[in-house]
Amino acid sequence: RNSLFLLTGSIVIGYFLLSNVVFMFSFVFFLFLQFVFGFAEPVVSDYMNKLVTSDIRATVLSIESLCTKIVCAITIPFIGYFSDIYSITQTFMLLCFTTLISGAIILFFMHKNEVI
Numbered sequence: 001r002n003s004l005f006l007l008t009g010s011i012v013i014g015y016f017l018l019s020n021v022v023f024m025f026s027f028v029f030f031l032f033l034q035f036v037f038g039f040a041e042p043v044v045s046d047y048m049n050k051l052v053t054s055d056i057r058a059t060v061l062s063i064e065s066l067c068t069k070i071v072c073a074i075t076i077p078f079i080g081y082f083s084d085i086y087s088i089t090q091t092f093m094l095l096c097f098t099t100l101i102s103g104a105i106i107l108f109f110m111h112k113n114e115v116i
Contacts, residue, residue: 003047008103010032010036011036014029014033015033015093015096015099018030018092019089019092019093019095020093048060079091079095082094
């Protein structure tokens with residue numbers, strides 16, 4: 001449960017640091033974000049395995065993976081376009097706020113429905 005809050009907060013902090021701290025060793029923040037994303041997959045998968053019954057677990061995990069890939073396929077071109085028009089630092093700030101808002105909404109509804 002706390003891992004979900006920690007993951008959302010870590011991603012927001014990572015994007016915020018990328019948008020505000022530009023220096024020679026910014027790759028450390030990319031490594032941090034990749035660590036968080038790598039940590040997120042088993043945490044979310046384990047959480048879903050505990051919530052979903054075994055008869056539909058494979059279907060639910062497959063649909064979750066498909067939805068993740070569809071969201072990435074739709075949003076990544078917009079992120080690139082935004083980066084071309086404005087700047088990479090503003091793009092990371094946009095990602096920071098988008099992650100903060102969407103994460104807060106998702107966690108709110110999960111809490112409201114007593115999932116977490």
